[in-house]
Amino acid sequence: MKEKKLKFVIYCLFLISISVKPVYSIPMYSPDWGFYLDLPEDYEYYDGNGIDRYSFGNEIGANFDILIYHEGSGRNNQSTEEIIANVYNQLNNVGSVSFFNYMGREAWIMELSFYLSDSSGRPVINTGWALFMELDGNPGRTPPFIALLAYSPYEDTEFLFLHLSALDSFSPSEKERLSPGPITEFSYPRDIPVLLPVFNMDLFVLFYTEDAEAAQAVIDREFRVLSLYADSFYWREAWQRFYRAIFRDSYERLLNVSGEISRHYSVSLTRAGNNRDYAEYILSWVQTFNYERDFLGSDFINLVTAATEGRGDCDSRALLWAVILNHAEIPSGIMVSRYYSHAMGLAELPGTGARFDIAGYSYLVAETTARVGLGLIAESMSDPEYWVGVLF
Numbered sequence: 001m002k003e004k005k006l007k008f009v010i011y012c013l014f015l016i017s018i019s020v021k022p023v024y025s026i027p028m029y030s031p032d033w034g035f036y037l038d039l040p041e042d043y044e045y046y047d048g049n050g051i052d053r054y055s056f057g058n059e060i061g062a063n064f065d066i067l068i069y070h071e072g073s074g075r076n077n078q079s080t081e082e083i084i085a086n087v088y089n090q091l092n093n094v095g096s097v098s099f100f101n102y103m104g105r106e107a108w109i110m111e112l113s114f115y116l117s118d119s120s121g122r123p124v125i126n127t128g129w130a131l132f133m134e135l136d137g138n139p140g141r142t143p144p145f146i147a148l149l150a151y152s153p154y155e156d157t158e159f160l161f162l163h164l165s166a167l168d169s170f171s172p173s174e175k176e177r178l179s180p181g182p183i184t185e186f187s188y189p190r191d192i193p194v195l196l197p198v199f200n201m202d203l204f205v206l207f208y209t210e211d212a213e214a215a216q217a218v219i220d221r222e223f224r225v226l227s228l229y230a231d232s233f234y235w236r237e238a239w240q241r242f243y244r245a246i247f248r249d250s251y252e253r254l255l256n257v258s259g260e261i262s263r264h265y266s267v268s269l270t271r272a273g274n275n276r277d278y279a280e281y282i283l284s285w286v287q288t289f290n291y292e293r294d295f296l297g298s299d300f301i302n303l304v305t306a307a308t309e310g311r312g313d314c315d316s317r318a319l320l321w322a323v324i325l326n327h328a329e330i331p332s333g334i335m336v337s338r339y340y341s342h343a344m345g346l347a348e349l350p351g352t353g354a355r356f357d358i359a360g361y362s363y364l365v366a367e368t369t370a371r372v373g374l375g376l377i378a379e380s381m382s383d384p385e386y387w388v389g390v391l392f
Contacts (some may be wrong), residue, residue, distance in 0.1 A: 066146065092114055107186075114339065131148045135172055195310060332392070344368065
């Protein structure tokens with residue numbers, strides 16, 4: 001009786017709506033060319049013509065250039081191979097070039113190693129990576145071709161993570177925004193299918209052999225980038241970008257999991273369910289996971305491993321919950337707090353419970369590490385000033 005009373009005191013039901021401190025960090029979108037890009041927070045535009053040439057950089061020396069070749073700008077009579085060769089020769093580059101297929105698109109990745117003059121005119125070697133890919137164009141016309149160059153005058157490991165993260169944030173169109181990024185697909189191609197069990201359910205689901213390893217590699221890379229902004233003015237935006245990158249990489253990997261769980265839920269129902277019932281069902285499932293943390297690394301179990309092995313910390317569970325609900329077309333996100341060292345799920349659902357308002361929408365809270373119902377939050381963690389909302 002004592003234990004039950006204590007749990008009731010700790011997990012209060014807040015019927016009022018409180019707002020998370022507004023923080024907005026969203027990927028860039030080009031209405032002219034249709035691509036998306038989610039650069040690290042401190043990259044600023046500093047040069048270009050606003051049409052087909054753009055240059056970004058940050059204070060520590062990372063650079064990111066965008067070059068678009070289209071009809072009227074030299075693309076008319078040039079093949080993709082010729083454009084890549086011209087870029088290579090103009091830079092006097094000595095790095096290697098590799099071809100790969102990205103979501104049905106021909107793509108190339110180039111290792112960069114070339115000289116640029118510094119402010120004193122002294123030649124300085126720059127290193128990094130470049131990505132080349134065709135964009136969508138109008139039928140009957142030569143499609144535009146994009147070159148993305150990420151480089152810096154330093155061969156530092158942290159710059160390598162920044163460059164790869166920036167390039168991997170590129171989506172050539174809307175339809176790739178919820179697929180693993182091009183750098184990850186190049187490094188971990190999905191070509192060998194495998195059946196894996198879903199934790200605590202009598203289900204086996206199709207994955208690819210490298211899904212878990214690829215997903216963890218993205219997390220570890222993005223954690224290194226996030227760590228660069230730990231004491232920065234942009235730390236909130238950096239957190240949002242960190243979880244956006246994981247959500248994007250995991251969304252398509254978990255498509256079959258979400259579909260099978262949804263079918264399993266529908267078959268097991270003895271009555272008509274609704275979105276809130278389904279959210280409660282998924283919440284109860286992730287609450288059975290084994291609590292696991294890794295204080296030496298990113299402290300985040302990838303979502304493929306979380307779903308198949310049933311283990312993870314609060315943010316792994318909250319993000320997995322949000323991915324599955326988004327597959328079910330239930331708008332969902334997460335809220336994270338470095339003050340409370342905690343994360344919870346958010347979903348746009350009807351009914352009573354603690355709610356957090358973000359960007360004009362009211363989201364119900366989901367605690368994923370304690371066996372409590374949807375909309376319950378610990379009173380000791382209810383101050384909205386200490387939470388950052390992340391929407392997808």
